Amino acid sequence: MQKKVEYNEAIKTKYPEQVVIAVAKDPNGKANPITLGWTMIVSGSPPMMAIAVASTHYSIKAIRHCKCFTIAFPSADMADAALFFGSHSGRDMDKFAEFDCETAPAEVIDSVLINDAVANFECKLESETVAGDHIVFVGKVVCSHTSTEPKKRLYTVAPGHKMGAL
Amino acid sequence: MQKKVEYNEAIKTKYPEQVVIAVAKDPNGKANPITLGWTMIVSGSPPMMAIAVASTHYSIKAIRHCKCFTIAFPSADMADAALFFGSHSGRDMDKFAEFDCETAPAEVIDSVLINDAVANFECKLESETVAGDHIVFVGKVVCSHTSTEPKKRLYTVAPGHKMGAL
Numbered sequence: 001m002q003k004k005v006e007y008n009e010a011i012k013t014k015y016p017e018q019v020v021i022a023v024a025k026d027p028n029g030k031a032n033p034i035t036l037g038w039t040m041i042v043s044g045s046p047p048m049m050a051i052a053v054a055s056t057h058y059s060i061k062a063i064r065h066c067k068c069f070t071i072a073f074p075s076a077d078m079a080d081a082a083l084f085f086g087s088h089s090g091r092d093m094d095k096f097a098e099f100d101c102e103t104a105p106a107e108v109i110d111s112v113l114i115n116d117a118v119a120n121f122e123c124k125l126e127s128e129t130v131a132g133d134h135i136v137f138v139g140k141v142v143c144s145h146t147s148t149e150p151k152k153r154l155y156t157v158a159p160g161h162k163m164g165a166l
Numbered sequence: 167m168q169k170k171v172e173y174n175e176a177i178k179t180k181y182p183e184q185v186v187i188a189v190a191k192d193p194n195g196k197a198n199p200i201t202l203g204w205t206m207i208v209s210g211s212p213p214m215m216a217i218a219v220a221s222t223h224y225s226i227k228a229i230r231h232c233k234c235f236t237i238a239f240p241s242a243d244m245a246d247a248a249l250f251f252g253s254h255s256g257r258d259m260d261k262f263a264e265f266d267c268e269t270a271p272a273e274v275i276d277s278v279l280i281n282d283a284v285a286n287f288e289c290k291l292e293s294e295t296v297a298g299d300h301i302v303f304v305g306k307v308v309c310s311h312t313s314t315e316p317k318k319r320l321y322t323v324a325p326g327h328k329m330g331a332l
Contacts, residue, residue, distance in 0.1 A: 002270065002279050002286055002311040007213045010310035013239055013285045013319060014207070016182070016332055040206040041180070042218040043298025047173045050216070050302065052208040073179055104168065113168050119179040120168055129295050131304045132209025136216065138297045144176035145168040153179060166182055166332050 016155040016166055019082055022051050023103075023111050024062035024069040026090065031103065031112045033095055034059040035086030037156055038134070039071065047141040049123060052134040058090040063137055067125040068109035071139070072117040075151035076165035082154060083161055108143040118153050120145040182321040182332055185248055188217050189269075189277050190228035190235040192256065197269065197278045199261055200225040201252030203322055204300070205237065213307040215289060218300040224256040229303055233291040234275035237305070238283040241317040242331035248320060249327055274309040284319050286311040 017037045025031050038052035049071055053059050063069050074082050084099045096103060096112075103112035106122045113120040123139025130136075152165040183203045191197050204218035215237055219225050229235050240248050250265045262269060262278075269278035272288045279286040289305025296302075318331040 001281055001314045002283070003314050004273060005310055005312050007287075007307055007310045010285045010287065010312050011207070011213070013312060014184075015319075016321075018180075018184070038206045038208060040204045040216070040218060041177070042204060042302055043300050046298050047177070048298045048300075050206070050218075050297065052206060052216075107170060115167055117168070119176045121173075121176065126297065127295060129293060129302075129304070131216065131292065132212050132214045132306070134209050134214075136208055136295075136302070136304070138295070138302070140298070141173055144171055144173045146171050146176050146179060148167045148169050153181075155182075 012159060016157045019074055019154045019156055019163060021072045021074050021082060021085055021114060022059065022069050023072065024059055025066045025110055026062040027065045030090070030094055031096055032059060032062050032090035033085040035082045042138055048126060048138055049121060049141060050136055050138045052131065052136050054134055060135055062090070063125060066110055068111055069123050069139060070106055070111045070113060071121045071123060072114040073119045074154040075116055075118050076154050078116055078154055079163040082163060113145055118147055118151045178325060182323045185240055185320045185322055185329060187238045187240050187248060187251055187280060188225065188235050189238065190225055191232045191276055192228040193231045196256070196260055197262055198225060198228050198256035199251040201248045208304055214292060214304055215287060215307060216302055216304045218297065218302050220300055226301055228256070229291060232276055234277055235289050235303070235305060236272055236277045236279060237287045237289060238280040239285045240320040241282055241284050242320050244282060244320055245329040248329060279311055284313055284317045
């Protein structure tokens, strides 16, 4: 049986929720990572992925500037990095300089890969759509990478940004 | 360290992946459920959710007709229903008649709720965007419901539609 409840109550049932780190270079060439839970695959052939980014976030400017972004699946041991990248703004700092997180140049797009991630997907921006207080960016995956060592993916397992493996 | 691999290999790292059942009434008034893994929240205020549906699927017609849909989070004991709804087409059958799954009328939109789900979200269609071989539908959540009993959410835990709790 179902009972009607407020949205904020109902949406607490969403956990565990996947975590990704999207990376895009700003107009100064600074690679800016942002942690996102709102992401999905949107197409199989060609492969495409979408991310929803809050309209006020600095990453909006970076993605619109370079018209591409990396989607990294952080590994379970990257919870601290994911929390840092998700709670600071690239307007004020160089997040990759402030928080130790090795990167390597992407192969096809002008972005970077996160070395310790489970996987990295290089995406070329295909479209953007306003959806409430977020912008949905759809990217076509043009190059894919996985970790050379087996790793588990990071999830948000409970409210309050509680993250871990499953 | 990362190594370049084919997309189909890299995307195998996505599991566990959330599962939802979207329901929309077709032009004959038949409620048609479809199981989807490609879904995300896209806005916090107002609350909005998105689903990606293959362009060839019968649900496209139903969603465009009624301009609304339910998003249900199936419970861990609904794996068989999720598999059935995801592997049959509403063109050929009444899925809710063929597979025992209790529903109740939605409160605000012209759709149904799934009684055994963890939660149900009634969505009014806001936009649609073509993304490769899928259509991304964005809906505004206008009413929310949760199970009166505590339940765990269903996930796809491995390739081959292997589903279960976490």
